[in-house]
Amino acid sequence: MAAEFDTNHVKNIVLLGHAGSGKTSLAESMLYEAGVINRRGTIPLKNTVGDYHELEQERGNSIFSKLMHSRWRGYKINIIDTPGYDDFVGEVISALRVADTGVMLLNASMGVEVGTDITWQYTEQFKTPMIFAVNQLDHDKSDFDKTVQQARDHFGTKVVMVQYPLQQGAGFHEIVDLLRMTVYKFRDAGGKPEKLPIPDSEREKADRLHKELVEAVASNDETLMEHYFDKGELDEDEMKDGLKKAMINHDLFPLFCLSAERNMGSGRLMGFIDNVCPAANEMPPQVTRRGKPLPCDANGPVCLFVYKTVSEPHVGELSFFKVYSGTVRSGMELVNETTNVSEKISQLFILEGNRRTNVNELTAGDIGATLKLRNTHVNNTLHEKGRDIELESIAFPPPNMSMAIEPVNKGEEEKLAQALHQLVEEDATVIVEISPELKQTIIHCQGDMHLAVIRWKIEHYSKIEVKFLKPRIAYRETIRKGADAQYRHKKQSGGAGQFGEVHMRIEPWFEGMPEPAGLNVRGRETHELPWGGKLIYYNCIVGGAIDTRFLPSILKGVMEKMQEGPLTGSFVRDIRVSVFDGKMHPVDSNDISFKLAGLQAFRQAFRQADPQLLEPIYNLSVMCPDELTGSVMGDLQTRRAIVEGMESEGHFTRIIAKVPFAEMHEYSSALRSLTQGRAKFRLTFDNYSPVPYELQKKLTEDYSRQAVAEEV
Structure with missing residues (x-):
């Protein structure tokens, strides 16, 4: 038909x-x-x-x-x-x-x-x-x-x-x-x-x-x-x-x-x-990723684009799509250009809210839905076999809010992971991050109302009781001055021993800084750190005090300690390390000895180098009605925000500010309350900046107390 x-x-x-x-x-x-x-x-x-x-x-x-x-x-x-x-x-x-x-x-x-x-x-x-x-x-x-x-x-x-x-x-x-x-x-x-x-x-x-x-x-x-x-x-x-x-x-x-x-x-x-x-x-034809126009023609090659998926209890996953070319018929097999998997269109529906009506075909320009596409997701293009067509994806906005999530009942972690996976399938504005750094599962979403819907879905569909927690902050650590340290690792307990001694200088690194003063530079390595920033590693050994084959082991020890800084256990960044002397033993020196000696020398030097805690700073843009600008500004002042400007847009004001991420917890709720839901905001990461002295002191003391408690 x-x-x-x-x-x-x-x-x-x-x-x-x-x-x-x-x-x-x-x-x-x-x-x-x-x-x-x-x-x-x-x-x-x-x-x-x-x-x-x-x-x-x-x-x-x-x-x-x-x-x-x-x-x-x-x-x-x-x-x-x-x-x-x-x-x-x-x-x-x-x-x-x-x-x-x-x-x-x-x-x-x-x-x-x-x-x-x-x-x-x-x-x-x-x-x-x-x-x-x-x-x-x-x-x-x-x-x-x-x-x-x-x-x-x-x-x-x-x-x-x-x-x-x-x-x-x-x-x-x-x-x-x-x-x-x-x-x-x-x-x-x-x-x-x-x-x-x-x-x-x-x-x-x-x-x-x-x-x-x-x-x-x-x-x-x-x-x-x-x-x-x-x-x-x-x-x-x-x-x-x-x-x-x-x-x-x-x-x-x-x-x-x-x-x-x-x-x-x-x-x-x-x-x-x-x-x-x-x-x-x-309308102007769609343009494929290869830059070719795709006319909306019922007689053209079959091509459809999935713009939304919904998981329905007792039914399965419903995929919503628009036919951009050709005529799609029930029973057709189409290829997913993204996954390269063949999908059978077993049923076609037109919809009236939650009421589905079966149809035999949908022509170019029409919108409909189908069930149980196992390997097809939002932003995927399906087309007839033998074609090479992929339409441009939807670019979704970045999240505005982050919360840690965990099940109330122990043992439901895997079940929760499956529920979160389903959430991400349905909603591309939800990002789930399992953070080894923070040791938390973090949900990034658009705001508190969005979070409430996420909770409702998990508790009603997956039958898991969950709790949301304030996410830990991804601080960074660095130093403000140079320091020298040395450490000898020596172990003798029958058989082969361990021996390694390392003399090290560490300095705060910045772009364009001069070479290490008073040291004989023999080699330099630049390491872009996965968590941001750099480690610059210098070989300044003279006279063969340490064999060059042990330098990678010293570096490994430094890198290991940089993953757990002494202030708060956060990642360390923007450091220059110069290994300039040491000692080795003809029999007992080995890689593990120099790795441990490098780690401990770095740890000692770091503590002497005026360590500095850094916090993530975000760009904040708030759009609010003119008459509510004062209330929004007053709230931002309590959050250590630095307001950089205000722009008038009709009868709205856009406030531009930089604000520490640590101060933005539950900002979505606060802004909605302040403005009766009439203001909107956007957050984007900007940089890492030093934490104020009093706050650094508090965070460091909290970390030390926690470490002692865990040892007990």
Whole structure:
């Protein structure tokens, strides 16, 4: 059986916006308008198609992206509803990767919020054609004009009004459509509106805004500009063509009016999506890793891209994909370009939230899912045999939060490891690190809400009770001055003995420093350390006091001690070691003797060389509303942060600072509490810097006490 919709009649949209902007309610209204459901669910009643997951119903907001679809006037509209909190940004990015149009919802009472700004950065990265929809115009505090102005302040004059409301607040029920020059009048229950002429009182405003819309469309196309100059107007078909081209080029962003909860305006938005928004084959073709274009053609080679995986209890792993070329049919065998493993597409599904419907085939441009691809993961490309096609991967953002995790009950470590592996398979923004240095398993994620979801999944799906702990800090140790030391290792207990004596100088290393003073340099080695920094190792032996064959053993002893510095047991970095004298025994000297002598000489010299503890410093970028800047700054001062600057971005302020990682524990929770969830932040590693004297003293004393306790 052929696919129900061809490539030209499949539209893929992603619903975007800050938490609370009404994405899930809009999806519900769109499904209702299309007849997919016969009753609209609501978030308070926990019965929407989108937020079906028990965790979402418990928390009252979207956490995972959901694939749904509607049939509307001969078109199939695939709808991906996404979460609004930045903690779940991975769900947003993966959805944007496969969508051909984004619908950015703006809360009419809140305007452009921080989450909107952050999401917008990704839409620009993907060059996704965008529609703005000002939602909740029936809210008592809605302010359409202010919201539009903020949108233009943030996203430029490319934001063009296609509609505006005749009234706002509880009385909202009429929308002026500037493309069709019609008023849509809705009943209180919403649904299909009555079409009325624009009243005389609005004619001047509507004509002016219509002219602005026409000029904006014409200015992006020379042919249309000529027509506009000739006729002083563009007809509806010319407007549709012009809008589509401008949207594809990211030159115009049409703006619509909605009350998604009361189902006012969603039908007109759907009409615009199927009439104007581009299908996948009208977008620029995908480019493979080899730089070759891959046209979205149903008759081309079969190629699909996996953008999301979900593990469902009692079902298995569900892989979501977009068909970028060809027509995929159930029973096909495709090759995973990344793993080079053949995968059989046993079943194909289209989805309505958690409801799956079997189909026989999906054509280029469509989005669907399949089960039990054993060796296929997010970012993998599947294609027909004999081809060499690999599409560009999704680049996910780095984590913002780290926590150590361990099972409450001993003996469940392996079970927890399996659960964490499954988490990483499903969520590419989760990184699990088993750190030999810190002797902890660390989860790196996007924030405290993200961490709460991770805990819920482990405890509900894997039935493991876990606890989160403050992660240890990966300190580094170095020195501030030079020191000489010598150590003789001597052991005699019957048979062959051990003997080795090493004289060593250590100095703090920095780029461009002069050669060791007063020593006869015979050889130099530079070692880039796995944990960062360098060890510069000099052979300054004269007169054969130590045979050169023992120098690698001395180095091995130094390196061993550098993995457990004397201050806190942390890695040592940026040291210059010069071995300049020593003694050996013709019979008892061997590699182990000189390794131990080198280790102890280094240890003694290090303690005399004014040791310095270093801590990781991170770049911090906080975006917050202007009126909350003072609170955020005050909190940063308590975290030893150095504020380097502030930048104004619309009605937001971006604070740029450097902050010790040790002070960022639970910052996600603190920032959310300070700003009612209206601020976002990003952390990236910068460098290692000296720890303040009092803190170094405390950390060193704590380490010494712990070492004594462990010996007892």
